[in-house]
Amino acid sequence: MRRGWFITFEGNEGCGKSTQIRLLGAALEAVGRRVVSVREPGGTAIGERIRHLLQHAPEGAGLCAEAELLLFAASRAQLVREVIRPALAGGAVVLSDRYLDSTTVYQGVARRLVRAEVALVNGFAVGGTVPDTTLVFDIPAEVGLQRVAARAGAVPDRMEQESAAFYEAVRSGYLELASTDPERVRVIDAMESEPVVERAVRAVLEERCNGLFGN
Numbered sequence: 551m552r553r554g555w556f557i558t559f560e561g562n563e564g565c566g567k568s569t570q571i572r573l574l575g576a577a578l579e580a581v582g583r584r585v586v587s588v589r590e591p592g593g594t595a596i597g598e599r600i601r602h603l604l605q606h607a608p609e610g611a612g613l614c615a616e617a618e619l620l621l622f623a624a625s626r627a628q629l630v631r632e633v634i635r636p637a638l639a640g641g642a643v644v645l646s647d648r649y650l651d652s653t654t655v656y657q658g659v660a661r662r663l664v665r666a667e668v669a670l671v672n673g674f675a676v677g678g679t680v681p682d683t684t685l686v687f688d689i690p691a692e693v694g695l696q697r698v699a700a701r702a703g704a705v706p707d708r709m710e711q712e713s714a715a716f717y718e719a720v721r722s723g724y725l726e727l728a729s730t731d732p733e734r735v736r737v738i739d740a741m742e743s744e745p746v747v748e749r750a751v752r753a754v755l756e757e758r759c760n761g762l763f764g765n
């Protein structure tokens with residue numbers, strides 16, 4: 551059996567990636583693909599506990615950047631071995647809402663940890679399981695934050711309480727990543743309407759993932 555496809559979705563807060571994962575998942579299931587959708591941090595029982603610590607638990611308030619990096623990495627290491635690798639080996643399409651590029655950008659660029667050290671931790675956590683294609687949903691940081699604030703019952707989590715400069719750094723980190731690894735990382739203009747973004751996603755995947763849509 552052909553190994554499946556591994557596609558990751560990245561971007562700033564409020565960029566609309568989760569909606570696009572749902573739309574793409576439905577489109578792929580309609581052509582008979584088995585789709586496994588996961589999110590980071592989380593996606594396993596252990597990972598969801600780590601997510602809680604990172605985003606909502608009161609103890610998270612005192613988390614240092616180094617411990618934060620390792621917790622994101624721990625969640626990912628578990629997800630890779632428990633869910634992603636078995637799914638890919640079984641021929642599924644894995645759609646991940648964030649993956650190692652989030653760490654590169656949030657912890658390496660925006661938190662300013664030493665990038666080579668972040669890369670080392672990332673490499674250890676994923677052990678060679680790298681996405682076939684990564685879509686970066688690009689949006690001005692301020693617009694994304696307004697979208698998040700407008701969500702029904704929105705209470706900002708720990709990662710949504712940073713300064714505007716932090717999210718600007720996230721945005722430029724992603725754009726830099728796309729320019730250094732243009733084969734894998736593609737930028738999608740997330741300011742466009744939902745159907746336009748959906749078509750852009752499909753166009754990239756038709757070009758990058760041969761046979762994904764059954765053509």
Ligand code: TMP
Pocket residue numbers: 563589590591622648649650652653654656657709710
């Ligand atoms: P989200 O699930 O709503 O996208 O929230 C995840 C938050 O965690 C988001 O602010 C990005 C952040 N994050 C990191 O800082 N590093 C990481 O490695 C991952 C996966 C997420």
